[in-house]
Amino acid sequence: xxxxxxxxxxxTGGGDAPGLNAVIRAVVRSSEQRGWEVFxxxxxxxxxxxxxxxxxxxxxxxxxxxxLGGTIIGTTNRGDPLNWRALDEQGSTILIDxxxxxxxxxxxxxxxxxxxxxxxxxxxxxxALFEKGLNVIGVPKTxxxxxxxxxxxxGFLTAVETATDAIDKLxxxxxxxxxxxxVELMGRNAGWIALSAGVAATADVIxxxxxxxxxxxxxxxxxERYAEGRNFAIVVVAEGAFPVRGEPLFQRxxxxxxxxxxxxxxxxxxxxxxxxxxxxxxxxxxxxxxGGPNAQDRLLALRFGAAAVDLVATGRFGCMVAxxxxxxxxxxxxxxxxxxxxxxxNSDILKTARALGTCMGD
Numbered sequence: 001x002x003x004x005x006x007x008x009x010x011x012t013g014g015g016d017a018p019g020l021n022a023v024i025r026a027v028v029r030s031s032e033q034r035g036w037e038v039f040x041x042x043x044x045x046x047x048x049x050x051x052x053x054x055x056x057x058x059x060x061x062x063x064x065x066x067x068l069g070g071t072i073i074g075t076t077n078r079g080d081p082l083n084w085r086a087l088d089e090q091g092s093t094i095l096i097d098x099x100x101x102x103x104x105x106x107x108x109x110x111x112x113x114x115x116x117x118x119x120x121x122x123x124x125x126x127x128a129l130f131e132k133g134l135n136v137i138g139v140p141k142t143x144x145x146x147x148x149x150x151x152x153x154x155g156f157l158t159a160v161e162t163a164t165d166a167i168d169k170l171x172x173x174x175x176x177x178x179x180x181x182x183v184e185l186m187g188r189n190a191g192w193i194a195l196s197a198g199v200a201a202t203a204d205v206i207x208x209x210x211x212x213x214x215x216x217x218x219x220x221x222x223x224e225r226y227a228e229g230r231n232f233a234i235v236v237v238a239e240g241a242f243p244v245r246g247e248p249l250f251q252r253x254x255x256x257x258x259x260x261x262x263x264x265x266x267x268x269x270x271x272x273x274x275x276x277x278x279x280x281x282x283x284x285x286x287x288x289x290x291g292g293p294n295a296q297d298r299l300l301a302l303r304f305g306a307a308a309v310d311l312v313a314t315g316r317f318g319c320m321v322a323x324x325x326x327x328x329x330x331x332x333x334x335x336x337x338x339x340x341x342x343x344x345x346n347s348d349i350l351k352t353a354r355a356l357g358t359c360m361g362d
Contacts, residue, residue, distance in 0.1 A: 002313070002314065002315060003112065003113070003135070003312075003313075003315045004112070005034070005036055005112045005113060005312060005313065006036060006037065006110070006112055007036065007037045007038075007039065007109070007110055007111050007112055008027075008031060008036055008037075008038055008039075008111065008112060008113045008114070008115060008309075008312060009038070009039045009040070009041055009054070009106060009109070009111045009113075009114050009115070010023075010024060010027050010038065010039075010040055010041070010057070010073070010114070010115040010116075010117065011040070011041040011044055011045060011047075011073065011114070011115075011116055011117065012024075012044070012071045012073055012074070012075045012117045012118065012141070013044040013045070013075055013076065013077070013079070013116065013117070013118035013119075013121070013122035013125070014044075014075065014077045014118045014119045014121055014122045014141070014142070015075070015077055015119070015142070015143070015289060016069070016070055016071055016075050016289050016290075017141050017142065017143050017153075017154065017155025017156075017158075017159075017289060018069050018143075018154070018155045018158040018159070018289070018290075018291060018292060018293035018294070018297055019141070019154035019155050019158070019293040019297040019298060019300065019301035020070065020071040020075070020117065020141065020155075020301070021062075021065040021066065021068045021069075021070065021071060021072055022065075022066045022067075022154075022293060022297075022298050022301035022302050022305065023117055023139055023141075023154070023301045023302070023304055023305040023308075024040065024057065024062055024065065024071065024072060024073065024305070025062040025065055025066050025302070025305070026301070026302040026303075026304070026305025026306045026309075027115055027305040027306075027308060027309055028057045028058065028059065028061070028062045029059065029062065030305065030306045030309035030310070031309050032058070032059060034309070034313060037056070037058075038056075038057045038058070039054050039055065039056055039057060039109065039111065040054070040055045040056075040057045040072070040073035041053065041054055041073065042054070042055065042073050042074050043073075043074040043075060043076045043079060044074075044075055044076045044079040044118075044122070045079050045080075045081045045102055045125070046076060046079040047073075047074075048081075048101070048102055048105040048106070049098070049101070049105070054109060055073065057073075066298055066302070067292045067293070067298065068292055069289075069290055069291045069292045069293070070290075077121070080121070080125060081097070081098040081099050081101070081102045081125065082097055082098075082099050082125060082128055083095040083096075083097070084096050084097070084098045099128060099129060099132055100132070102129060102134075103129065103132060103133065103134050106134065112135060113135040113136070113137065113312045113317065114126075114129070114134060114135065114136050114137070115136075115137050115138075115139060115305075115308045115309075115312070116129075116136055116137070116138050116139070117138075117139040117141050118138075118139075118140075118141055118142075119140070119141055119142035119144070119146075119147065119153075120142070120146070120147060120337055120340070122141075123138045123140070123147075123320060123333060123336055123337050124337050126138050126333060127318070127333040127334055127337060130317060130318040130333060135312075135317045136317055136318065136333070137308045137311045137312055137316070137317060137319060137320070137321070138308075138319070138320035138321070138333050138336065139304050139305065139308050139320065139321055140153045140154075140304070140320055140321070140322065140336065141153055141154060141155060142155065142156070143155040143156050143158075143159040143186060143193065143288060143289060144156070144186065144187060144188060144189075144190050144192060144193065145190065145192040145193070145341070146188075146189060146190035146192065146340050146341045146342070147336060147337075147340075147341055148336075148338070148339045148340065148341040149320065149322050149331045149335055149336035149338075150320075150321075150322035150323050150324075150331075150336070151322070151323045151324060151325055152300060152323050154293065154297045154300045154301040154304060155289075155293065155297055156192065156193070156297070157294060157296045157297050158291070158292075158293045158294045158297045159186070159193055159288040159289070160192075160193055160196045160197050160200070161294055162284075162287060162288050162290075162291065163183075163185050163193055163194075163197035163201075163284060163288055164196075164197045164200045164201045166183065166282075166284055166287070167183055167197060167198070167201035167203060167234060167236060168201050170183060170234055170282070171201075171202075171232075171234060174232040174233070174234060175231075175232045177232075177278070178231040178232055178278070179232055179277070179278045179279060179280055180222055180232065180233045180234075180235060180268070180271050180272075180275075180277050180278070180279040180280070181232070181233070181234055181235070181279075181280055181281075181282065182235040182236075182237060182264050182265075182267050182268040182271070182279065182280070182281040182282070183234070183235070183236055183237070183264065183281070183282045183283075183284060184237050184238075184239055184261075184263060184264025184265075184281065184282070184283045184284065185197060185236060185237070185238055185239065185284055185288065186238070186239055186284075186285075186288050186289075187208065187209065187238030187239055187240050187241075188209075188239065188240045188260055189209055189240055189340055189342065190208075190209065190210070190238075190240075190340060190341060190342050190343060191206075191207075191208025191209050191210055191211075191238040191240070191241070191342075191343050192343060193238065193288065194206055194207070194208050194236050194237065194238035194241075195208055195238075195343055195347075195349055195350065195353065196349060197236065198236035198353070198358070199349060199352060199353050199356070199358065201234070201236075202234070202356075203234045203235065203236040203358065204221060204222070204225060204233045204234050204235065204358065204359065205218050205221055205222070205233070205234075205235040205236065205237075205358070205359045205360075205361065206235075206236045206237075206353060206358055206359075206360055206361075207235070207236070207237040207238065207241040207263075207267070207360070207361045208238045208240075208241055208343060208360070209238055209240040209241055209242065209248070209342070210342050210343045210345065211345070211360050211361060211362050212242055212243055212244040212245075212246065212361070212362070213241060213242075213243055213244065213360075213361025213362065214243070214244055214361060214362065215243060215267075215270050215274065216274075217359060217361050217362060218235070218267070218270070218271065218359060218361055219270070219271060219274040219275050220359075221233070221359035222235075222271055222275050222277060223275055226275075226277065233277075235267060235268075235271070237263055237264050237267055238263075239260045239261055239263060239264075240260055240263075241263055241361075242263070248260055248263070249261070249262045249263045249266060250262075261283070264281040264282070264283055265281050267281070268280065268281035300323065303323075303328050304321045304323075304328065307321040307328045307330075308321050311330055316330050318332060318333050318334075319331060319332055319333060320332075320333050320336040322336065
C-alpha cells in the first residue's frame with residue numbers, strides 16, 4: 001500500500017564524504033515534486049535531542065550545493081542513539097539506549113519517514129530503528145567503498161582521485177632527492193582506496209589489509225629498484241594494513257579513544273633500517289574526505305537521493321538504495337550491513353597490480 005507521506009527527514013552520519021550535499025539536494029528537490037516537506041536533522045541524530053536541531057530544507061536551502069564538500073546539516077561519528085554516552089550518579093560514563101526517544105522525537109515533528117545517509121555504522125542504527133517500527137530508507141556513504149550490497153558508494157571515486165593526485169606529486173620529489181616515499185591512505189578494513197590509487201599512480205609497493213605483508217618482501221622490492229638505477233620508490237599503505245603474524249596499528253588520541261594510524265611511519269622506519277635508503281612518510285588523512293565530489297560521485301549521489309525518495313513513495317521501508325550497474329536498486333538494510341566488501345584476492349585490479357610488477361608485500 002502506498003503510504004500517505006507529508007513530511008520526511010534526512011540525516012547524515014559517520015565520517016563525511018564528497019557527495020553528501022548532492023544527496024541532500026536530490027532528496028529535497030525530488031520530495032518537493034511530490035508536494036512533501038523535508039527537514040534536516042543536524043549532526044546525525046544529535047539534533048533530535050537539542051533545541052533547534054531540526055532545520056527546514058526547501059529549494060532555496062539546497063540551491064547551489066551539489067558541488068560542495070561536507071554536509072550542510074552536519075555529521076558525527078559519536079552520536080549513536082543505541083549506545084549513547086551519559087554519566088551515572090557517580091559521574092562514570094555509561095551507555096544508554098535512546099532509540100525510542102529518536103522515534104518519539106520524529107513523531108512529535110510529524111515526520112513520516114527518515115532517509116539515513118551513512119556507512120555501515122549509521123546503516124546499522126537505521127536497521128535497528130526500522131526494527132522498532134520507524135519508516136527508514138538507507139543511502140550508502142563511505143569513501144572506503146566497503147559496503148557489499150552496492151557496487152559503489154559515493155565519495156570513493158573522489159577520494160581515489162585525491163589520493164592519486166597526491167601520489168603523482170610525490171614521484172617528482174622522491175626522484176629529486178632519491179628517497180623512498182611512504183604515503184598512508186585511509187582504509188580501515190578494506191584496501192580499495194590504496195589499491196586503486198596505488199595502481200593508478202604506479203606505486204612500487206601497495207600494502208592493504210586483505211594481504212598481510214612481510215617486511216622483507218617490501219625491502220627486497222626497494223633494493224631491486226635501486227639496483228636497477230631507479231633511485232627512488234613509492235610505497236602506498238592503507239591505514240589498516242598489518243604484517244604477517246601481526247595486527248593493525250592503533251594510536252590513542254584526544255579523549256583516550258583509539259584510532260587506526262601510524263602504519264606509514266612504521267613502514268618507513270623499517271625500510272630505512274633494512275635498506276639504508278633515506279625514507280620519508282606522509283599521512284594523507286582527511287584530505288581524502290574533503291573537497292567537492294567529482295562528476296561521477298555527484299551523479300551517483302544525485303541518483304541515490306532521487307531513488308531514496310522513490311522508495312519512500314512506494315513504501316519500501318527497511319531498504320537501502322544500491323548501485324547494480326547500470327541500475328540503482330533497493331536491497332534490504334539487513335543484507336546491506338551483513339558483511340564488509342573487502343578486496344577479493346582474485347580482484348582484477350589486484351591482478352593488474354601484480355602483472356605490472358607491483359609488490360603487494362606477500
